[in-house]
Amino acid sequence: MSYCVIPGCFNPPNQDSALFCHSCGSKLLLKERYRPLKPIGYGGFGRTFLAVDENMPSQPHCVIKQLFLQTQNGLVLKKAVQMFHQEAEHLEQLGQHQQIPTLLAHFEQNRQLYLVQEWIEGETLEQELQQVGVFSETQIGELLQGLLPVLQFIHDRQVIHRDIKPSNIIRRQSDRLPVLIDFGVAKLISGTALLHTGTVVGTAEYTAPEQSKGKALPASDLYSLGVTCIHLLTNTPPRDLFDIIDNRWAWREHLPGNTRLSDRLAQILDQLSETTLRKRYQSADDALQAVVKLSPILKRGISPLAGTNFSVNHWQRTAAKSEAENWTSAVGVDYQYLQNFLATGKWQQADEETRRVMCQALGKPLSSYLHSGEISQLPCKDLWIIDQLWLKYSQGRFGFTVQKQIYENTAGEEYWIFCDCVGWPTHQPHFLDAVMMFSWQAPVGHLPSRRWAGGFSWWRHATAMAEKLKQCGIG
Secondary structure (H helix, E strand, C coil), X not given: CECCCCCCCCCCCECCCCCECCCCCXXXXXXXXXXXXXXXXXXXXXXXXXXXXXXXXXXXXXXXXXXXXXXXXXXXXXXXXXXXXXXXXXXXXXXXXXXXXXXXXXXXXXXXXXXEEECCCEXXXXXXXXXHCCCCHHHHHHHHXXXXXXXXXXXXXXXXCCCCCHHHEEEECCCCCXXXXXXXXXXXXXXXXXXXXXXXXXXXXHCCHHHHCCCCCHHHHHHHHHHHHHHHHHCCCHHHCEECCCCEECHHHHCCCCCCCCHHHHXXXXXXXXXXXXXXXXXXXXXXXXXXXXXXXXXXXXXXXXXXXXXXXXXXXXXXXXXXXXXXXXXXXXXXXXXXXXXXXXXXXXXXXXXXXXXXXXXXXXXXXXXXXXXXXXXXXXXHHHHHHHHXXXXXXXXXXXXXXXXXXXXXXXXXXXXXXXXXXXXXXXXXXXXXXXXXXXXXXXXXCCCCEXXXXXXXXXXHHHHHHHHHCCC
């Protein structure tokens, strides 16, 4: 059924193909293409609707946000519209990150302001908490590893979210990645915010002290993320977790009896939610490096990146350098397919394509195996391109140089220790894909796989690849 978004309309059921509302006579389609289906959210600053884009052959779902302007002041209205378009430009830039909804359109219609964004199919963490129960240490670690790079991304672009909480994080159904939604544009352009400097945007229970006083900083988002985590660990409202007498979070007392939590993760959550700004993590990158060292995917207490300079900033700088370099193969290999697979998160296809381009670079049949001795013959430029593509589109999670760092950090250990760290089998199964994880939830360094490694001494591939990367000055 079609839903009429005109404020005050009686909103009777309208047929799927109706063009005008039976009640008020207004056009049902926005911008002659977006058909609202039903309301999915309502607040003092606007309403949110599930819709379909009828201009696209597949008629994909999308989200329409209708923003309320609670003022009749002409100057304020003019300023609000101006800010609306400015904030929309920010959203368009942020939507380039795969864990932030893409902005599809922004416009004015019937004296209302509208944003149209990508529909993220999945459940919010608040819904997940209510349906499944409290989060484990592993889940919290994965959440931090999944969201901190997103925060670093927006902070690097001088944007502060200001309203991080479980209901503003959706676990996307397709890849189980956390997606950050609702950047509070409606609140930023409301009449109140325009008339008062330092207007607070956010949800009180999750808002950092400095933000509640009108001064939001990147560290304010980290505070909100920390409070979000302790709420997910305890299923207790944040207001009941804070000790106002001692001015501290007393969340440990509210952990379920069967919850096992390492001291190190507890310390990280304490530092994220520290009320004193100077004692808190100052950047998402700082917090991420602390989280990576206790990654729950690592067994036997081995941290794959301990003692290395690996960080979010490292891969971002490397990716930026890659963009500026000439990505032309030294031997005529076309990397467009690999780039497309990685850019769209098709990890298994990208893994298969990696084997294909490596064989092509060596002049071998495309489904061949590479012996350890052949790795030294790979052109450095092509190996660099492959690695940079994996680093760029995995945000530094996957790639040959990541595997090299993990391998070097387990120096002197058996090959199975390295496999243990990256989540690989220690034997060579006939169907390798059956034991691989082709998703963002895979361990750090899990991809690309060793599907290309062959010969009687196939397990020597890690040593050979590390030596080749070092010889080429890569990583």
